Amino acid sequence: MVLAKSKKSVGLGNSLMNDRFGKGKGSDRKRASAVTRIDHATGQEYITNDRQEASWVKMRSITEQGALDEFLATAELAGTDFTAEKMSSVKIIHTDQKNPYLLSAAEERVIVGKQNQNKGKLTVPRRPKWDSTTTREQLDRLEKEAFLDWRRGLAELEETKDLLMTPFERNLEVWRQLWRVIERSDVVVQIVDARNPLMFRSEDLENYVKEVDPKKHNLLLINKADMMTYRQRKMWADYLKGQKIAYRFFSAHLAKEALEAVEEESESEEEPTVASSSKKPVAEVKEETREEEEEEAEEAETQEEQEDEDTRILTVDELEDILLELEPANTDPGHKFTVGLVGYPNVGKSSTINALVGANKVSVSSTPGKTKHFQTIHLSEKVLLCDCPGLVFPNFANTKAELVCNGVLPIDQLREYTGPSTLVATRIPKPFLEAIYGIQIYTRPLEEGGNGIPTGEELLRAYARHRGFMTQGLGQPDASRAARYVLKDYVAGKLLYCNPPPDSVDGAEFNRELYDIAHLPEKRRAALQQALDEMTIDGSAADDASVLTDFIPLPQGQKSQTLDKAFFKSGANNTGNFTRPFQYKYTEQGKQVMEGKNLSGRKLRAMIALEKGIDPKDVQMTTGKKHYKGSMKGRGKHRRNNADDDEP
Ligand SMILES: Nc1nc2c(ncn2[C@@H]2O[C@H](COP(=O)(O)OP(=O)(O)OP(=O)(O)O)[C@@H](O)[C@H]2O)c(=O)[nH]1
Numbered sequence: 001m002v003l004a005k006s007k008k009s010v011g012l013g014n015s016l017m018n019d020r021f022g023k024g025k026g027s028d029r030k031r032a033s034a035v036t037r038i039d040h041a042t043g044q045e046y047i048t049n050d051r052q053e054a055s056w057v058k059m060r061s062i063t064e065q066g067a068l069d070e071f072l073a074t075a076e077l078a079g080t081d082f083t084a085e086k087m088s089s090v091k092i093i094h095t096d097q098k099n100p101y102l103l104s105a106a107e108e109r110v111i112v113g114k115q116n117q118n119k120g121k122l123t124v125p126r127r128p129k130w131d132s133t134t135t136r137e138q139l140d141r142l143e144k145e146a147f148l149d150w151r152r153g154l155a156e157l158e159e160t161k162d163l164l165m166t167p168f169e170r171n172l173e174v175w176r177q178l179w180r181v182i183e184r185s186d187v188v189v190q191i192v193d194a195r196n197p198l199m200f201r202s203e204d205l206e207n208y209v210k211e212v213d214p215k216k217h218n219l220l221l222i223n224k225a226d227m228m229t230y231r232q233r234k235m236w237a238d239y240l241k242g243q244k245i246a247y248r249f250f251s252a253h254l255a256k257e258a259l260e261a262v263e264e265e266s267e268s269e270e271e272p273t274v275a276s277s278s279k280k281p282v283a284e285v286k287e288e289t290r291e292e293e294e295e296e297a298e299e300a301e302t303q304e305e306q307e308d309e310d311t312r313i314l315t316v317d318e319l320e321d322i323l324l325e326l327e328p329a330n331t332d333p334g335h336k337f338t339v340g341l342v343g344y345p346n347v348g349k350s351s352t353i354n355a356l357v358g359a360n361k362v363s364v365s366s367t368p369g370k371t372k373h374f375q376t377i378h379l380s381e382k383v384l385l386c387d388c389p390g391l392v393f394p395n396f397a398n399t400k401a402e403l404v405c406n407g408v409l410p411i412d413q414l415r416e417y418t419g420p421s422t423l424v425a426t427r428i429p430k431p432f433l434e435a436i437y438g439i440q441i442y443t444r445p446l447e448e449g450g451n452g453i454p455t456g457e458e459l460l461r462a463y464a465r466h467r468g469f470m471t472q473g474l475g476q477p478d479a480s481r482a483a484r485y486v487l488k489d490y491v492a493g494k495l496l497y498c499n500p501p502p503d504s505v506d507g508a509e510f511n512r513e514l515y516d517i518a519h520l521p522e523k524r525r526a527a528l529q530q531a532l533d534e535m536t537i538d539g540s541a542a543d544d545a546s547v548l549t550d551f552i553p554l555p556q557g558q559k560s561q562t563l564d565k566a567f568f569k570s571g572a573n574n575t576g577n578f579t580r581p582f583q584y585k586y587t588e589q590g591k592q593v594m595e596g597k598n599l600s601g602r603k604l605r606a607m608i609a610l611e612k613g614i615d616p617k618d619v620q621m622t623t624g625k626k627h628y629k630g631s632m633k634g635r636g637k638h639r640r641n642n643a644d645d646d647e648p
Contacts, residue, residue: 073170108398114163115396121157122394123204125150126211127179147172154394166403168394177374178342181388182209185340187217187326191347194224194249196406196499197236200344202393217326218246223348225249225313227493229513232500237310239501248322249313252351258315259358316355324383336384345390346407346491353377353387407491417483421456424490427497427507430454432515436495439466460486 128142151170158165169175182188188209192200197220206218220240225233233249240247314322327337341349357377377385392408401419403409414420425433430441430453441462444450454462457479463486464470464477471478489495500510 111163111396111398118157118163118396119203121153122202122396123150123153124178124202124208124393125175126208127176127183143176144172147175164397164399166392166395166397166408167400169391174389174391177389178391181340181342181374181386182212182216185216185338185386186328187219187323187338188340188342189219189221189323191221191223191341191343191349191352193344193347193406194222194228194236194498195493195496197222197240197247198502199395199402199406199499200347202395205342205393215328219322219326220245220247221319221352222247222249223252223352224493226251226254227496228498230311231513232498232510233311233313234308235504235510236501239504241310248319249311250319250352251313252348252355254313255316255355256351259355316358320356320379337382338384338386339379340386340388342388343390344392344406344408347390349387349390353385356385404487405490411484411487411491414483414487417460417480417487418456420487420490421460421479421483423456424486424495425454425456425459427511428490428495429515433459433495437463437466439463456483 125147128139128146130139130142134142154165154168157163188205190201190205192198201220209216209218222236228236228249237247237249323339324337331337341352343349356379374389375387377387379385397403399419400409400416401423404411404414404420405423425441430443433439433454434441439462441454441458443452443454443458446452460479460482461477464479464482467482467485469478469481470476486495490497496514497507497511498514500507504510
C-alpha cells in the first residue's frame with residue numbers, strides 16, 4: 001500500500017507557485033533565505049542561500065531531496081543564478097519513478113548482472129588538488145564544481161543504465177568531513193555491518209585513499225560479527241581472501257562485554273569470597289561432571305575456531321596490535337599515528353571507538369546518522385582516532401526496502417513500510433517469527449494466490465493485533481505502527497538474517513543454523529517447543545513444517561559437512577539430518593508430507609512455478625485452510641481482536 005504523499009513534500013511547480021504567491025510563514029522564510037552575495041575573486045554578484053543557519057542544519061545528512069531542493073542545491077553548487085543557468089544542464093538526480101517494492105528472483109538476477117557490469121562507475125567524490133597559493137574561495141569553488149560533476153556522473157548512470165542507486169549522501173559538507181579524515185589518517189578503517197559486508201563496502205573509497213597517498217593503508221573491519229555463526233564467518237573469509245581484500249572480524253558488542261566482565265572481576269576480587277561448604281547429592285555431582293565434560297568438549301571446539309586466524313573475532317588488544325603494525329616508519333617526531341574510522345551510519349563506528357578507548361567517549365545510538373562532525377579521540381600519546389560522520393556511499397540498490405532493512409534509512413521517517421516488512425517476512429521463517437513474538441500469522445492459501453510465506457502486511461497485522469495496536473476510526477490492526485517495531489527488531493538483529501557471499505549458497509541455506517532452536521533465548525525456546533508440540537498433536541503442522549524444510553540440510557558434500565560439524569556439536573545422524581530438536585522435528589514432518597504427495601519440496605515448487613509461469617525461487621510451500629483451524633487450537637491464550645480482518 002502506498003501512503004498518501006506528505007503534505008510537506010512539494011513538487012517544483014508547487015514550490016514555485018508558493019514562492020510567487022506566498023503561502024504563510026514558510027514562503028516568507030524561504031524568500032528571506034535567498035541572499036545576494038559578491039564573489040570577491042571575480043567581483044560578480046550571485047544568489048545563494050543565507051548562511052546564517054544553525055551549524056547542524058548545514059551538516060545535516062541529505063540522502064533524498066524534493067525536486068525544488070534538488071534544483072536549488074544544484075544551482076548553488078554551480079554558483080550561478082537561476083536565470084543564467086540553463087535547465088538543460090540541471091539533472092534531477094533522485095526520482096521516485098522506480099518501483100520501491102521488491103523484485104522477483106528473475107528480475108533480481110537481471111539487475112545484479114547489470115550492476116556488476118557498472119560497478120566500476122560507483123565512485124566517491126574526489127577533493128580537487130590545491131596548494132598553498134589556492135585561496136579559500138577558489139578551493140570552495142573548485143570543490144563545488146568537482147562535486148557537481150560527480151553528481152552529474154551518477155545521475156547519468158542512473159538514467160542511461162536504468163539502475164536504482166542508494167540514496168547516497170548529497171551534502172557536500174559531509175563529504176568534506178570524509179576528505180579531511182582521509183587526509184589526516186595513516187590507516188583508513190572502513191567499518192561494515194557483518195550482516196551484509198559488501199553492501200556497506202565502498203571499493204572506490206579504498207582506491208581514493210591510495211590516490212591521496214599510496215603509503216596510507218585500508219582495512220575492512222567487519223563489525224557485529226557476533227551476529228554470525230562460525231560457518232558464516234568461514235564462508236565470508238573464503239570469499240574475501242579470494243578477492244584479496246584486507247579484512248578482519250570484530251564485535252564492538254563483545255568487546256564491550258569483555259571489558260565489563262574484567263571490571264566486574266576486578267571489583268569482586270576486592271570483596272571477600274564466601275566458600276560453599278554444603279555437601280551435594282551424588283546425582284547432582286554426576287550431573288555437574290557431565291556438564292563439565294560437555295563444556296570441555298565445547299571449549300575444545302571453540303578453541304579450534306579461535307585459532308582460525310581468518311575467522312576469529314578480534315579482541316580489542318588484537319585490533320590495536322593490527323592497527324599499530326600499520327604505523328608508518330620514519331615519520332616526524334611530532335606526528336601522531338592517526339586511524340580514521342569511516343562507514344555507513346549505524347555500522348558501529350562509535351561503538352568501535354568506545355571499545356578501543358575503553359570508555360563511552362562517543363555516544364552510541366540506534367538511529368542512523370547521529371554523528372555529524374568528525375571527532376578526534378586520543379587513544380594514547382601517539383595514537384589518534386578520527387571518527388567520521390556516517391555517510392551513505394553511492395551503491396546500487398535493488399530496492400529501498402533493502403536499504404531500510406540494512407539500517408541505512410531511518411525507520412521513524414519511513415512511509416512505505418510494506419516492502420521492508422515483506423523482506424523480513426520472507427527472510428525469517430514463519431514459525432520463528434511466531435515463536436519470537438508469540439503470534440499466529442495467517443497466510444493466504446495457495447489456491448487463493450498465496451505462496452506460503454507471509455506477506456509483510458500479514459506479519460504486521462498479526463503483530464499489531466497481538467500488541468493491541470489499532471487504527472483510530474475503523475479499528476483495524478495498525479500495520480504502520482507494527483512495522484516500526486518489527487523493522488527495528490530486524491535492524492537490531494533480534495530477527496537475524498545474514499547475507500551470503502556472492503555466488504555461494506542461497507540466503508535460506510546460509511542462515512539455516514540461525515533458526516536452530518538452540519539459538520533462541522530460553523523463554524522463546526520453550527514457547528516455540530510448545531507451539532511445535534501442539535502442531536504435531538493435531539497433525540496440522542505438516543504444511544507449516546514445509547516452510548522450514550527450506551532451512552533443512554540436503555545431503556551434503558564433504559566440505560560443508562566438515563564445516564557444519566564444527567558448528568553442530570552433536571553432529572549429523574545417518575540420514576544426513578541434524579539431531580537438534582528444532583530441525584529434527586521439522587525434517588521428520590517435512591518428510592511425511594512430501595512422501596504423502598510423492599514429491600519433494602523442490603520438485604513441487606518447480607511444478608507450481610511452471611504452472612504459474614513464475615520463478616521457482618518465488619514459490620514456497622503453502623499452508624492449507626485445515627491448518628488454520630488446527631493450529632488455532634491451543635492458541636486461545638493469545639490476545640485476539642474482533643476486528644481481525646484476515647481470518648479465513
Ligand atoms: N550486535 C552488535 N551490535 C552493535 C555492535 N556495534 C554496534 N552495535 C549497535 O549498532 C548500533 C549503532 O552503533 P553506533 O556505534 O552508534 O554506530 P555509528 O556507526 O557510530 O552510527 P552513526 O553515528 O549514525 O554514524 C547501536 O545500536 C549499537 O548498539 C556489535 O558489534 N554487535
